Amino acid sequence: MRKSLSKLPLVGTNIFTKMSGLAAEVGAINIAQGFPDFACNPELIALVDQAMKGGFNQYAPMPGLLKLREGIAEKTFELYRREYDPGTEITVMPGATAGIYSAIQALVQPGEEVIVLEPCYDSYIPSIILAGAVPVRYKMKFPGYAIDWEEVRRLINSRTRMMVINTPHNPTGNILTREDMLALQSLVRDTDLLVLSDEVYEHIVFDGEKHWSVSAFPELAERSIMVASFGKTYHATGWRVGYVLAPAEMTAEIRKVYQFIAFSASTPVQHALAAFLNKKEAYLQLNLFFEKKRDRFREMISGSRFSLLPSRGSYFQCATYERITDEGDAELAIRLTHEYKVATIPVSAFYQDHTDHRVLRFCFGKKDETLEKAAEILCKI
Numbered sequence: 001m002r003k004s005l006s007k008l009p010l011v012g013t014n015i016f017t018k019m020s021g022l023a024a025e026v027g028a029i030n031i032a033q034g035f036p037d038f039a040c041n042p043e044l045i046a047l048v049d050q051a052m053k054g055g056f057n058q059y060a061p062m063p064g065l066l067k068l069r070e071g072i073a074e075k076t077f078e079l080y081r082r083e084y085d086p087g088t089e090i091t092v093m094p095g096a097t098a099g100i101y102s103a104i105q106a107l108v109q110p111g112e113e114v115i116v117l118e119p120c121y122d123s124y125i126p127s128i129i130l131a132g133a134v135p136v137r138y139k140m141k142f143p144g145y146a147i148d149w150e151e152v153r154r155l156i157n158s159r160t161r162m163m164v165i166n167t168p169h170n171p172t173g174n175i176l177t178r179e180d181m182l183a184l185q186s187l188v189r190d191t192d193l194l195v196l197s198d199e200v201y202e203h204i205v206f207d208g209e210k211h212w213s214v215s216a217f218p219e220l221a222e223r224s225i226m227v228a229s230f231g232k233t234y235h236a237t238g239w240r241v242g243y244v245l246a247p248a249e250m251t252a253e254i255r256k257v258y259q260f261i262a263f264s265a266s267t268p269v270q271h272a273l274a275a276f277l278n279k280k281e282a283y284l285q286l287n288l289f290f291e292k293k294r295d296r297f298r299e300m301i302s303g304s305r306f307s308l309l310p311s312r313g314s315y316f317q318c319a320t321y322e323r324i325t326d327e328g329d330a331e332l333a334i335r336l337t338h339e340y341k342v343a344t345i346p347v348s349a350f351y352q353d354h355t356d357h358r359v360l361r362f363c364f365g366k367k368d369e370t371l372e373k374a375a376e377i378l379c380k381i
């Protein structure tokens with residue numbers, strides 16, 4: 001009998017690739033995948049160009065350019081009041097995805113358990129499985145996606161090594177409050193649990209609310225790995241640069257793994273980001289920029305038969321559709337792409353059991369013109 005080739009037999013082509021591919025194939029408007037369809041800052045592009053022409057085209061140092069890590073340390077201190085040592089606690093990587101994967105491979109042993117809160121971003125569970133570890137799922141409570149931390153506590157046992165959190169949250173647009181973070185802090189106190197905190201949408205929090213980073217809670221920060229993404233912050237997801245903040249002992253282990261995954265991230269882009277990081281308005285005003293898009297998009301589809309869930313952060317808007325059909329969301333997303341030429345993402349793709357979900361995710365991180373066209377179609381469904 002032939003041995004199975006697959007280490008991830010349950011994983012197929014991911015939903016974002018699938019829906020973007022289908023959108024392109026049938027010429028549909030793509031409000032599915034989470035990337036902007038508008039240009040990033042021309043100044044930033046000029047800085048990359050300058051770095052390339054200036055000859056910065058060879059490998060960057062493995063942990064990232066020192067001046068970029070220094071900039072990240074300064075920014076993190078200003079925002080969250082925690083000092084991370086650029087030498088031993090900050091690692092620049094090709095996107096948050098590489099950070100998540102490296103942290104899980106480095107810090108979780110085969111047979112250990114990792115708690116994930118579903119619905120969750122699709123890279124977590126495969127990364128856990130590839131580490132030989134066991135994902136333990138907690139389902140956040142529909143429709144508000146609240147977390148009952150006492151219920152989460154019951155999932156912790158002697159094999160539990162890590163919990164993955166994500167705020168602002170993809171796909172739900174929910175955020176963790178200060179109370180959530182304090183509950184998490186008390187939950188992990190007196191345990192060996194590490195917290196992997198995916199904060200790629202840290203600058204996109206709405207309605208005057210604040211982003212609560214693990215790094216703002218000293219007790220939590222000591223056991224946490226915080227992952228961030230320049231791609232999300234600067235509308236440049238294709239440049240593949242993000243970073244990981246973690247106490248020195250953990251960073252040393254994460255770097256051991258990461259050096260054999262990608263070794264380093266794009267050199268010219270790191271030079272550009274290091275020079276651009278002091279333009280604080282670029283990230284400090286991001287929340288207002290996307291809040292306007294959220295408000296406009298919600299208003300435009302308020303007359304549709306979709307029922308909108310709250311969107312408190314990220315650039316995602318979820319909706320139920322009980323007034324339209326009782327189809328499952330994956331089925332509906334495919335049908336809408338073919339019949340109405342609008343591509344969305346079924347939230348079932350963020351759960352292990354894909355069945356019995358009826359929520360679609362729309363990405364409003366798009367040009368106004370794209371959102372107007374998409375809204376016009378959504379109102380006809």
Ligand SMILES: Cc1ncc(COP(=O)(O)O)c(C=O)c1O
Binds near residue numbers: 098230237241
């Ligand atoms: C929650 C979440 N984490 C991580 C990522 C990946 O970020 P990056 O593009 O920096 O790898 C994404 C991208 O969509 C995301 O939504």
